[in-house]
Amino acid sequence: MDFCGLADSFARLADPTAKCKHCGSASWVRQDLCMNCLLHSGLADDEGEVDSLDALLGEVQMRDTDWRLGNYLMLEEIGRGGMGVIYRARQKHSKRIVAVKRVLNYHADSQETLARFRREAEAAASLDHPNILPIYEVGVNDGLPFFSMKFASGGSLLQFARAIRGEPRECVALMAKVARAVAYAHTQGILHRDLKPGNVLLDSRGEPLVSDFGLAKWLDTTSNLTRTLTIFGTPGYIAPEQIRGRGEELAPTADIYSLGAILFDLLAARPPFLGDHALAVIKQAEEETAPKLRSLAPKLDRDLETICARCLERDPKARYQSASDLARDLELWLEGRPIVARPVLWPTQLWRWFQRNPKLAGSIAACLVLAGVALTWEIQNRQLGATVREHALATNSVALLPFLNLDTGETNEDLEATLANKLRTSLADVGPVTVSTLDSDDLWLAGTGNQQDIKEASQKSRARLLLTGTTRTQNGKQRISLRLISAESGRMVWKKRIEIPAGSGLPASATNELSSAAHTSFSPDDSKSNGDKDPAMRNHAARDFVISSRQLMLRMTVGDFDRALQCLRRALELEPRSALAHAYFAIAAAGRTHFQPDPVLLAQAEEEARKAVALNPDSATSCRALAGVFYQEQRLSQALEEEFNAIEAEGAEERGASLIGDILIRLGHPARAISWFRMAKHWATLPGDTDASIGDCWALLCDDQRAEDAYHRSMELRPELADGWSGLSHLRLLQGDFSAARAVFSENIARFKSYNDSNHDPDILNAEIAFYSRNYPEAERLYSEMAQKQYTPQEPLFGAVGCRSALGRLKQVSGDAKGGDEILLKELERLTSRTLLEEGPAGFYEQAAIEASLGKTDAALKSLNGAIKNGWLDARSMQLDPRFDKIANLPGFKSCVAAIRARLNEIKRPPLPNQ
Numbered sequence: 001m002d003f004c005g006l007a008d009s010f011a012r013l014a015d016p017t018a019k020c021k022h023c024g025s026a027s028w029v030r031q032d033l034c035m036n037c038l039l040h041s042g043l044a045d046d047e048g049e050v051d052s053l054d055a056l057l058g059e060v061q062m063r064d065t066d067w068r069l070g071n072y073l074m075l076e077e078i079g080r081g082g083m084g085v086i087y088r089a090r091q092k093h094s095k096r097i098v099a100v101k102r103v104l105n106y107h108a109d110s111q112e113t114l115a116r117f118r119r120e121a122e123a124a125a126s127l128d129h130p131n132i133l134p135i136y137e138v139g140v141n142d143g144l145p146f147f148s149m150k151f152a153s154g155g156s157l158l159q160f161a162r163a164i165r166g167e168p169r170e171c172v173a174l175m176a177k178v179a180r181a182v183a184y185a186h187t188q189g190i191l192h193r194d195l196k197p198g199n200v201l202l203d204s205r206g207e208p209l210v211s212d213f214g215l216a217k218w219l220d221t222t223s224n225l226t227r228t229l230t231i232f233g234t235p236g237y238i239a240p241e242q243i244r245g246r247g248e249e250l251a252p253t254a255d256i257y258s259l260g261a262i263l264f265d266l267l268a269a270r271p272p273f274l275g276d277h278a279l280a281v282i283k284q285a286e287e288e289t290a291p292k293l294r295s296l297a298p299k300l301d302r303d304l305e306t307i308c309a310r311c312l313e314r315d316p317k318a319r320y321q322s323a324s325d326l327a328r329d330l331e332l333w334l335e336g337r338p339i340v341a342r343p344v345l346w347p348t349q350l351w352r353w354f355q356r357n358p359k360l361a362g363s364i365a366a367c368l369v370l371a372g373v374a375l376t377w378e379i380q381n382r383q384l385g386a387t388v389r390e391h392a393l394a395t396n397s398v399a400l401l402p403f404l405n406l407d408t409g410e411t412n413e414d415l416e417a418t419l420a421n422k423l424r425t426s427l428a429d430v431g432p433v434t435v436s437t438l439d440s441d442d443l444w445l446a447g448t449g450n451q452q453d454i455k456e457a458s459q460k461s462r463a464r465l466l467l468t469g470t471t472r473t474q475n476g477k478q479r480i481s482l483r484l485i486s487a488e489s490g491r492m493v494w495k496k497r498i499e500i501p502a503g504s505g506l507p508a509s510a511t512n513e514l515s516s517a518a519h520t521s522f523s524p525d526d527s528k529s530n531g532d533k534d535p536a537m538r539n540h541a542a543r544d545f546v547i548s549s550r551q552l553m554l555r556m557t558v559g560d561f562d563r564a565l566q567c568l569r570r571a572l573e574l575e576p577r578s579a580l581a582h583a584y585f586a587i588a589a590a591g592r593t594h595f596q597p598d599p600v601l602l603a604q605a606e607e608e609a610r611k612a613v614a615l616n617p618d619s620a621t622s623c624r625a626l627a628g629v630f631y632q633e634q635r636l637s638q639a640l641e642e643e644f645n646a647i648e649a650e651g652a653e654e655r656g657a658s659l660i661g662d663i664l665i666r667l668g669h670p671a672r673a674i675s676w677f678r679m680a681k682h683w684a685t686l687p688g689d690t691d692a693s694i695g696d697c698w699a700l701l702c703d704d705q706r707a708e709d710a711y712h713r714s715m716e717l718r719p720e721l722a723d724g725w726s727g728l729s730h731l732r733l734l735q736g737d738f739s740a741a742r743a744v745f746s747e748n749i750a751r752f753k754s755y756n757d758s759n760h761d762p763d764i765l766n767a768e769i770a771f772y773s774r775n776y777p778e779a780e781r782l783y784s785e786m787a788q789k790q791y792t793p794q795e796p797l798f799g800a801v802g803c804r805s806a807l808g809r810l811k812q813v814s815g816d817a818k819g820g821d822e823i824l825l826k827e828l829e830r831l832t833s834r835t836l837l838e839e840g841p842a843g844f845y846e847q848a849a850i851e852a853s854l855g856k857t858d859a860a861l862k863s864l865n866g867a868i869k870n871g872w873l874d875a876r877s878m879q880l881d882p883r884f885d886k887i888a889n890l891p892g893f894k895s896c897v898a899a900i901r902a903r904l905n906e907i908k909r910p911p912l913p914n915q
Helices: 003-011 035-043 053-062 111-125 157-164 168-187 224-228 252-268 278-287 302-311 323-334 346-356 358-394 413-430 451-461 508-521 540-553 558-574 579-595 599-615 620-632 636-650 654-666 670-683 691-700 704-717 723-734 738-755 761-772 776-788 803-813 817-837 842-853 857-869 875-880 891-906
Strands: 015-019 072-080 084-091 097-103 135-141 144-150 200-202 208-210 396-400 403-405 410-412 433-437 465-474 477-486 492-501
Touching: 072 097, 097 111, 111 135, 111 144, 157 168, 157 200, 157 252, 168 208, 168 252, 168 323, 252 302, 252 323, 302 323, 396 413, 396 451, 403 413, 410 413, 413 433, 413 465, 413 508, 451 465, 465 508, 465 636, 477 508, 477 636, 492 508, 492 636, 540 558, 540 579, 558 579, 579 599, 579 620, 599 620, 620 636, 620 654, 636 654, 654 670, 654 691, 670 691, 691 704, 691 723, 704 723, 723 738, 723 761, 723 875, 738 761, 761 776, 761 803, 776 803, 803 817, 803 842, 817 842, 842 857, 857 891, 875 891
Parallel strands: 396 433, 396 465, 403 465
Antiparallel strands: 072 084, 084 097, 097 144, 135 144, 200 208, 403 410, 465 477, 477 492
């Protein structure tokens, strides 16, 4: 192509004073780029992604940081397709980061494209579901339609799939939410028709959001546009009937096929069909049966293979008939319960093959006589195998899982062995009984309530019943909880709590009761479920409100907590005696006060939690709700007790283990906390959730290398959260490397604030960096800004530096001794009354720092010794804290530092997981 000749024809229209910085010729596009250079850069590479002049000009335009579209400032292009382009943008008035989609310029004259674009906006805007990407505004600019939507900072499932492949539970949990969202769209009369990994986005918390309704079809309407778009979609993910182009005949089962293809892709690391080009993939999907999941991933569960196969049936009538049915089976699998779907039997598969190949039916009929003999032999073998399996299942067998010592967070092997011997003796009268112990290096198997772990333990032990539980010391007595679980159904069939004098053996009455429960559970009907016992879960209207509140709480924002509380008030109006609804109300109210302190709401949360415990004292959810309230009130020992009660009732799980770890850190036991965080990490839905907390424990134990490794892992797996990089910045601060601490903070804060502008925790760290590095003017500015925002966290973070006490000390340093003393005295009065009510060392440490700033040397050393006695281990913060400058050189202060270091040397460090 003659680029120069084409460029010269454009140059005649250019400003003769504007010169191109590359070749010096007149510029028609902008002052630093002429048309010749533009065409060379855009068309020199035939492999390039820019396929039109309009798109190339759009890229140049994007370099202008002031380019606006209506009420939005375009920040960067984040996606482009055949119809439109998507930008990350900032809304002018609210400053909110959003995504804006508009039609490409060269589609301005295409009525079909404009109609399809408007159809996408109408379809998405009509849907209101937590897992469907919300539309904020629809408008027109320069004659071209656009709409704004939520900015999904986690990217698409296409990129996120690499992080969760090899983790079937995470894949299934995510797809269950997507299926629920698609089921909701179907109830609103909308069929998506282009579900694929690229159209499933993720927000900053890893929650999936279904997007791109460009091919959506209203189920009760038919239009020329619908018929025109029937063959569109993404090869490998669209249903065979959609390939054949019968758009008016499409039903929700078409979307179910796509959901199955996405799930297959996540679990097998490839789509169901592969080919050299799109037509080859389409032909396979239309003519061939999808491969079995376990032929590509043999280690996966057979139920998952069944679910995928049911979704990918070529006959729409053979698939799940609703996305709700698919979501229900996925949730049943997550709970370790039997799924509804069953594998398609071979006679059905054979009949379908005959229907697809009628010409071969006559030939095959001639072979049926011979096949009958083989079939009879096969049936007899299957019957014999079923008889053997039933006999093996009926065998009286019990396997003991490790017992969990709640005091240490470790296993209690002695109790396991003692119980096994007594159970063998007690069950001898029943007949042939097998009692075995399951040795395992996995700590989370001890006292577990996780259905997947129970299922794996049952497969390993091949026992009919599993016995597990916990032990701890309480009021000078040993408290043992026993739980007997059906290996077939995962249902708890018997439980009991026993208190015995420390050192004494298990009483014979308890052993006899356990033996009787085991004997009864050997009957064939032990797997029958009693169903949901809570009234709200039996009432369909109340159940919907309870489930909606749970989904809203998972989003962890003040607005969503408010909406969750509204749902729960309606649920309680319908079922006032629902322990579950009362418990969820307490959890939502306590969660909201974590972000915005509200004593009245927190008191209401405690009232609701106590109602839940009174209605169902054996419910782990009720106990955990009360534990969460106590945690917010800083009644740490009571919170720990209620969480232990929950574990004794139903076993340990992710959220409870994580809360116990947080409590133990605040009580000064970071080494014990690590074991609980590792248990929570094993059960975590998203990888990386607890790594930063493990890093905090290692930092308190002065094992900086392990702390840094944990922080880096958190940053890699959860880059949208501040936990990893703020922990690393604080670690550099403790090491005395102030410039490195500031550099880590500066590198990450802008990106974090663009996603989480309501989270003020990094502001506290920023102020502490300035405070510890003696940059007093900057520290006073930052602490003053926090005071003006009235941001008062319930407890000081990062070395227990409170905002008010820091301002008091800064005023002293700046020369306003009287003003500083007034602030410090008021804070000391407030803190003295709270310290008597709260637990843990942080309050004593803060009190000591204020007393040291006021020159109360004896009182400061006494309070500091009280902090150390209650578990304070952070000697490095003490030595950096400017509030201790007046006593830092005194022998008493140095003795406190030496006492902490001596205690750190005595603490037993937990080994790494592979040790």
